[in-house]
Amino acid sequence: MGELEERLAVRLAELRAERGWSLEELAARAEISRSTLSRLERAEISPTAALLGKLCAVYERTMSRLLAEVEAEPPQVVRAAAQTVWRDEASGFARRSVSPPHPGLRGEVVEGTLRPGADIAYDGPPVPGLEQHIWVLEGAVEITAGGQEHRLEAGDCLRFRLWGRSRFHCPGPGPVRYALLVVLP
Template sequence: MLDKQLARHLESIRHQHELSLAEVAEASGVSRATLSRIERAETSPTASVLGRLCSTYGITMSRLMMKVESASPRHLLFADAKTWEDPETGYKRTVISPPTHDYAIEIAHGELPPGADVRYQKPPQQGLEQHLVLISGALNVSFDGADYSMSRLDCVALKLRGRSRFRNLGEVPASYLIINGQA
């Protein structure tokens, strides 16, 4: 169900920006055929592809996912939060902030399986403020050529401007919080 809602929403965003599939393909580096299959819910986008699309449209992945979910009150139980899973890497992302668009901060929970490697070519918004807090496991994060090896409760604070990479070099899932502030 979430994949179908996501597909419809991605198509809606493309139309709002008055872009053709070919124009989005050129801007994002995602093939026109893949974009078409995603918008028809024939395939689920990977984290990398979603990252490219979010960058093309100028929105964060959390904001994209919030729009897919139905409106909810200011209090969101974790059990009711929607989880999206990258079909390529097994990366899971759960938006744990209530889907309220009036706030500048959004919080998501990420879980990266052992051996998983997720790369983003560019941020969804230039200068987006992002804080990562590792809850458990081990995580290697790369931003703009700098590498950070994270252990339990370490925090990395960045303003995203270029490529990023998340790798779990450990033997257990890496569980972490992603806190985004508007650029």
């Protein structure tokens, strides 16, 4: 397990402790088993994108904000070599924090890559009303938001405020690469 995953495990335990929640209470709120949460907080397992999505919703944070909380103070210029990349090999999702969250700023830029066949569903937004702009750079993706499915191809941009469930699916035949601009409400 890498250093980022270990710091993430510590931060997740801190967030639960800050709220005074037991593992049982968090398990009920996030609909994740107590044993999985315990192993996650002890850095025995790496979280999947879906698991992190559920925890972010419970803690009312974007995934980027949570990951930024475990990084050092971000610089104003983020060089390509310094951009944090998180991978969920199980789902085929890679996430590069191009412009990570920063205190006093409401927006961030993320590069996402999904391999062909990847299908990730989120139960709800980490922050209700989260504004997202998704610009497809290469390939194609099917995105469901607000109960409506959109097929996007290279050059297309989808923008919306997220209130409910969402889903990202890469129909193939190749991977999809997209830029995601996230703006807090």
